[in-house]
Amino acid sequence: MVTWQDFEQQAPDLAPAVRARFEAHKHHVLATLRKGGSPRVSGTEVQFIGAELTVGSMFGAVKAVDLKRDGRYALHSHPGDETMVDGDAKISGVAVELTDELELAAYESELPQPQPGPYHAFRLGLTEVVLTTVDGDRLVIRSWRPGEEVRTTIRT
Secondary structure (H helix, E strand, C coil): CCCHHHHHHHCCCCHHHHHHHHHHCCCEEEEEECCCCCEEEEEECEEEECCEEEEEEECCCHHHHHHHHCCEEEEECCCCCCCCCCCEEEEEEEEEECCCHHHHHHHHHHCCCCCCCCEEEEEEEEEEEEEEEEECCEEEEEEECCCCCCEEEEEC
C-alpha cells in the first residue's frame, strides 16, 4: 500500500500543496461504494498521523461499513471560497481498517482529542492525487500516481 509518506517522497513539490488543502478546513467529502456498487458520499475529517493519511468514523456508520466491505474511496478537499485560490485537491485509493491494538494506540495518541466510545479508523492508501488550481484564465491540473512523475495539464 502506498502511504502518504511515499507520496511526499515521490512528489515533494505537490504533496505540501495537497496537504495544505486538507488542513485548511476541517470537513471534507468522502466517496465510498455501497453494497450494490453505487457511490455514497459522506462528510468526514482526515488526520495526518506519521506516515499515514487516516480517517475515523463513528462505530457502525455506513461509510465505515462500506470501507470494511470494499476499501476503494475518493476524498475531495473542502474547496474553500469560490476563488479556489489554493486549489482543489482530490485523493483516491484503498482504505484499510486499523485493527491491531498497537496501531490503534498509536493512532489515538496522535489525535487532538480522545475518541469517545467505539469507533472505526482507516489508513488511506493512495492510488491517485490531483490538485487543480486556477491561474488567470488557465486551469492547472497536477496529478500523480505511484511510481510516476507528476503530470501537469493546462486548460484555457
